[in-house]
Every structure is written in C-alpha cells, then in structure tokens.
Amino acid sequence: MSHFITEDQAALRDAAAVFARKEVEPLAARIDREERTPPELSAKVAEQGFFGLFIPEAYGGLGADLTSTCLVLEEIAKASPSFAGLLSVEMILCPLVLLAVGNEEQKRRLLPKTASGERLMAYSQTEPSGAGNIEFHQTRLTADGNAFRLNGAKLFCTQGEARTYLVMCRTERDSQKGYGCVIVEQEAAGFEVAPYEHKLGWRGTNTGPIAFTDIVITPENVVGDLLTGNQDFFMIANQASFLGHAVTSLGCAVGMFDKTLAYVKERSLYGEPMHRLSPVSDRLGTVWNKIEAMRALLYTSTRLYDDGRRDLLLGSTCKAWICETAFECCNTLLQMWGGSGIMDSTGVNRYFRDARAKMIAEGATEMHTSIIAKQVLGLV
Ligand SMILES: Cc1cc2nc3c(=O)[nH]c(=O)nc-3n(C[C@H](O)[C@H](O)[C@H](O)COP(=O)(O)OP(=O)(O)OC[C@H]3O[C@@H](n4cnc5c(N)ncnc54)[C@H](O)[C@@H]3O)c2cc1C
Structure with missing residues (x-):
C-alpha cells in the first residue's frame, strides 16, 4: 500500500517495523502474561520519540501527522496489539484533548513531558452508568471559592505508567451547569487508584477504577471553559x-x-x-x-x-x-x-x-x- 503514503511516511513506517520486531515482539508474550508493560519498553519508545510523534514541535514533539502516527501504531500492533492500544491513548487521545481545548500554559506545562515520556497522561470518561451518555455521569466539579472540588468515580481507566489524568466531569457554578475536563495529578490528596482487574484481552494496559474525594482543582487545571457545556x-x-x-x-x-x-x-x-x-x-x-x-x-x-x-x-x-x-x-x-x-x-x-x-x-x-x-x- 505504498501508493497511499509519501517517501517520508514509508521511511518512518519501516523504522517503526524494525523497532517493533527488535524491541516489542520479544516482550509481547510477557506483556500479555504479566498484564503490564515493562518500564524499559516505555523508555525505548521515548528514545525513539514516538510518545511525541503527534505532538507539535512547539510543545516538544515531532509534529507528525495522523497518517504517520497510525503507520507507526500499525507496525507496533503487529507485534503487540495490547501495547499499541496503550500507546494510541498516550500518543493521540490525551495530547489531542489538550491541543483542542487546553490553554497555552497547559500545553507548555504538560505536552513536553508527555512527548519525552517523563509524565504520561490517561483519559478518564467511563462511569458505572456507562461510557457514552454523559447526562448520567456522576463525577462532579463544584465551585469552592476561587478553586473547585472534584468528587466521583470512574471505571476502566487505561493508565499504563500515566501519572496525569484528564478527567471528564459535570460542572456546577451558581446556577450554571456544564460538562468538561480537568487535569488531576495522581499525587493529589483524595485521588485513589484501585487495583486493576485481570482481563480477557488488551492486557498490557492496567485498566481499572479511579476515584476522587474532595480533590481541590485550581483554575489552571480546568481545561477549556467548563461552564459553556461546549463539547x-x-x-x-x-x-x-x-x-x-x-x-x-x-x-x-x-x-x-x-x-x-x-x-x-x-x-x-x-x-x-x-x-x-x-x-x-x-x-x-x-x-x-x-x-x-x-x-x-x-x-x-x-x-x-x-x-x-x-x-x-x-x-x-x-x-x-x-x-x-x-x-x-x-x-x-x-x-x-x-x-x-x-x-x-x-x-x-x-x-x-x-x-x-x-x-x-x-x-x-x-x-x-x-x-x-x-x-x-x-x-x-
Ligand atoms: C480494555 C478497556 C480499556 C478501556 N479504557 C478506557 C479509558 O482509558 N478511559 C475510559 O474512559 N474508558 C475506557 N474504557 C471503557 C470503554 O470505553 C467502555 O467499556 C465502552 O465504551 C462500553 O461502555 P460500558 O462498559 O459502560 O458498557 P455499557 O454502556 O454498559 O454497554 C453495554 C452494551 O450495551 C450496548 N450499548 C451501549 N451503549 C449503546 C448505545 N448508545 N447504543 C446501542 N447500544 C449500546 C453495547 O452492546 C454495549 O457493549 C475501556 C474499556 C476496556 C474494555
């Protein structure tokens, strides 16, 4: 299918294929068996710059397009679909939320760390009431003076080695209600990561419940305008x-x-x-x-x-x-x-x-x- 892609994209795909054969394939059975990705593999992904492939150069990434990023993920998935699934959350989903609605300070603070693999992000939306229908979601951000408080619980959060969480929540201030996203660090008081569950497939991703009890969210960790309800x-x-x-x-x-x-x-x-x-x-x-x-x-x-x-x-x-x-x-x-x-x-x-x-x-x-x-x- 080389007629679909440019020479640069083909070269990147070939480099990813070599990486996948040499570094991922030998660990694939272990990732599945031990239900986690060995940290040394993440370090090698970081060395290749893959965590920052889709992140613009201005924020420490390589600024590749989605086609190039998917070509790399396809090669890695051939060796370990489980590991590639984790990477797609870290490489595409989480950076994109910030790129789409984060402010300049948030992008400069978080994206370079993700690009280098120093501090990866997780995306948390699904709740016991289901994933898609956000009208039923219970996780709430309420105004508290100049800051906010976050309370609630999420399910099936794919975390890998992530330490920064992008948490979707309902919002309330005065009579205004909306739905949006906040940045929560794993070290925050009131943050709980429950033991992850064993699962049938996509096992290299330690997916599990997380919970928030009265976590203080300062305004710099609110992503976008929470109260407009703009989704x-x-x-x-x-x-x-x-x-x-x-x-x-x-x-x-x-x-x-x-x-x-x-x-x-x-x-x-x-x-x-x-x-x-x-x-x-x-x-x-x-x-x-x-x-x-x-x-x-x-x-x-x-x-x-x-x-x-x-x-x-x-x-x-x-x-x-x-x-x-x-x-x-x-x-x-x-x-x-x-x-x-x-x-x-x-x-x-x-x-x-x-x-x-x-x-x-x-x-x-x-x-x-x-x-x-x-x-x-x-x-x-
Ligand atoms: C391995 C793994 C990793 C995950 N990682 C994350 C993550 O990182 N972050 C995150 O937020 N979530 C994550 N999820 C959650 C995932 O997005 C949800 O499991 C999925 O969206 C289904 O939601 P649910 O489990 O609540 O099933 P339910 O909502 O209970 O749905 C059960 C079934 O009902 C049917 N159904 C549901 N909704 C509809 C509809 N609108 N129309 C018609 N039929 C419907 C479907 O057949 C569905 O399978 C992960 C899940 C898995 C299995």
Missing part, C-alpha cells in the same frame, strides 16, 4: 482517537495474518503442505481482502483528517467496522491453527483476545453504530 472538543479528540484505536485493531489482524501465513506454509497435513488445502487458501484470501479494505478505509480517513476534514461519523465508522472486521479476521485465522491456536505457547490466541477487547474499548460497536444511524436518519 466540540470531544468531537475533535474522539475522531482522531477512534482512528488511532482502529489502526491497532488493523495491526492486530495483520500481525496474526503474518504468523498464520508462515504457519500454514510450514505445516504439513495428510502428507501435503497445509496451504494447499483449498479451505485454507480460500480463507487466507478472504482475510487478506478484508485487511486491504480496512487499510483503504483507515488511511483514507487519516488523510482526510490530515487535510483538515473533521468528521466524527467517519471516526465512528472506522472504529466500529475495523474493530469488528479485525476480530472476524482473527477468529478465522485462529481456526487454521487447530488446537495449537488455543495453546498459549504459539502466541496467537492473544491476537484473538486483543481484537475482541478492542470491539468494546473506546465505545462498543453498538454505541458507534447508533451514532452513525442517528446521523444518517437526520436525528441529530
């Missing part, structure tokens, strides 16, 4: 982050395809190479078609984004369709491994599990398809 920043940040999430599902399917291709060429069944069995080659062809279709949609969408088109519908379409299709691919591929695919020792069932988890994280498929349906029907 444009969700659209700006979410569109790119849905693409960043979708590309890790695409990389997941490609990584499993590559491993399966090598396997069916090597294995002989009933005295002949397994890939000569027509159900096997037919399925490989079908999966490859789907991979090419996912790539075409994904990179067309990132290019439109890079050209300035803001389209949440396209972001939701990519997130829903690519995550579903990548899982279908991994499901089909797993079948070709027979019993060996179920065993951990072959290292392929983690792709299947990661692809499954990605259908729910960053909004379940149905949430996205209901957004799409409402737009198509003209109901919003």
Whole structure:
C-alpha cells in the first residue's frame, strides 16, 4: 500500500517495523502474561520519540501527522496489539484533548513531558452508568471559592505508567451547569487508584477504577471553559482517537495474518503442505481482502483528517467496522491453527483476545453504530 503514503511516511513506517520486531515482539508474550508493560519498553519508545510523534514541535514533539502516527501504531500492533492500544491513548487521545481545548500554559506545562515520556497522561470518561451518555455521569466539579472540588468515580481507566489524568466531569457554578475536563495529578490528596482487574484481552494496559474525594482543582487545571457545556472538543479528540484505536485493531489482524501465513506454509497435513488445502487458501484470501479494505478505509480517513476534514461519523465508522472486521479476521485465522491456536505457547490466541477487547474499548460497536444511524436518519 505504498501508493497511499509519501517517501517520508514509508521511511518512518519501516523504522517503526524494525523497532517493533527488535524491541516489542520479544516482550509481547510477557506483556500479555504479566498484564503490564515493562518500564524499559516505555523508555525505548521515548528514545525513539514516538510518545511525541503527534505532538507539535512547539510543545516538544515531532509534529507528525495522523497518517504517520497510525503507520507507526500499525507496525507496533503487529507485534503487540495490547501495547499499541496503550500507546494510541498516550500518543493521540490525551495530547489531542489538550491541543483542542487546553490553554497555552497547559500545553507548555504538560505536552513536553508527555512527548519525552517523563509524565504520561490517561483519559478518564467511563462511569458505572456507562461510557457514552454523559447526562448520567456522576463525577462532579463544584465551585469552592476561587478553586473547585472534584468528587466521583470512574471505571476502566487505561493508565499504563500515566501519572496525569484528564478527567471528564459535570460542572456546577451558581446556577450554571456544564460538562468538561480537568487535569488531576495522581499525587493529589483524595485521588485513589484501585487495583486493576485481570482481563480477557488488551492486557498490557492496567485498566481499572479511579476515584476522587474532595480533590481541590485550581483554575489552571480546568481545561477549556467548563461552564459553556461546549463539547466540540470531544468531537475533535474522539475522531482522531477512534482512528488511532482502529489502526491497532488493523495491526492486530495483520500481525496474526503474518504468523498464520508462515504457519500454514510450514505445516504439513495428510502428507501435503497445509496451504494447499483449498479451505485454507480460500480463507487466507478472504482475510487478506478484508485487511486491504480496512487499510483503504483507515488511511483514507487519516488523510482526510490530515487535510483538515473533521468528521466524527467517519471516526465512528472506522472504529466500529475495523474493530469488528479485525476480530472476524482473527477468529478465522485462529481456526487454521487447530488446537495449537488455543495453546498459549504459539502466541496467537492473544491476537484473538486483543481484537475482541478492542470491539468494546473506546465505545462498543453498538454505541458507534447508533451514532452513525442517528446521523444518517437526520436525528441529530
Ligand atoms: C480494555 C478497556 C480499556 C478501556 N479504557 C478506557 C479509558 O482509558 N478511559 C475510559 O474512559 N474508558 C475506557 N474504557 C471503557 C470503554 O470505553 C467502555 O467499556 C465502552 O465504551 C462500553 O461502555 P460500558 O462498559 O459502560 O458498557 P455499557 O454502556 O454498559 O454497554 C453495554 C452494551 O450495551 C450496548 N450499548 C451501549 N451503549 C449503546 C448505545 N448508545 N447504543 C446501542 N447500544 C449500546 C453495547 O452492546 C454495549 O457493549 C475501556 C474499556 C476496556 C474494555
């Protein structure tokens, strides 16, 4: 698919592929088994400058576009979809929230530290009442003199080594009500990180509940104008982050395809190479078609984004369709491994599990398809 991308983007993708093979692939099984990313791997990502790839140069990053950033994430996802998923939150979603609505001081204070990997950020929206419907959210920011107080609880926050949290909350001052975002440092009095839960897939990300009891939020940690109820920043940040999430599902399917291709060429069944069995080659062809279709949609969408088109519908379409299709691919591929695919020792069932988890994280498929349906029907 080199016809989609520039020479510079191809060079960056190739460098990421070398990095993924050398540094990520050898740790992928351990990341899945131990349910955390080894800090030495994050240090190597920082050395490459990948944490700051999508952050503008003015704030300490490399200023790459979304297409380049997704090419890097696809290569890393081929080796470890779980680690790539964590990176997409740190590299795209969190910086974008600040870039979209943060003020100059906040960008200068936080983005260089994220770009260098010194202090990574997490994004926290989901609550026990659900992720998408913010009208039901209970986490509240209330005015207290010249500052604010934050109270509430969140679920499923993907944290990795993050120490700075971007927390979505309802807001109240006098009779004004709104919804917005505040910056909360993990060291703040009243901040609690609960033990993370073991999970089926996307295991390298220590995802878990966090809670806030009467945390003092000073005005410099309020992102944007909380009280206008203006949620444009969700659209700006979410569109790119849905693409960043979708590309890790695409990389997941490609990584499993590559491993399966090598396997069916090597294995002989009933005295002949397994890939000569027509159900096997037919399925490989079908999966490859789907991979090419996912790539075409994904990179067309990132290019439109890079050209300035803001389209949440396209972001939701990519997130829903690519995550579903990548899982279908991994499901089909797993079948070709027979019993060996179920065993951990072959290292392929983690792709299947990661692809499954990605259908729910960053909004379940149905949430996205209901957004799409409402737009198509003209109901919003
Ligand atoms: C591994 C992982 C990492 C995550 N990381 C983060 C994170 O870093 N930050 C964060 O804020 N959240 C995070 N999440 C939360 C994630 O965004 C939510 O799990 C997801 O959006 C679904 O919300 P829910 O779990 O509350 O399910 P529910 O809202 O209870 O939904 C259950 C089911 O109902 C259906 N449904 C839900 N909404 C709709 C709708 N609008 N229309 C039609 N059907 C619907 C879907 O089938 C859905 O699966 C993560 C989740 C996972 C699994």
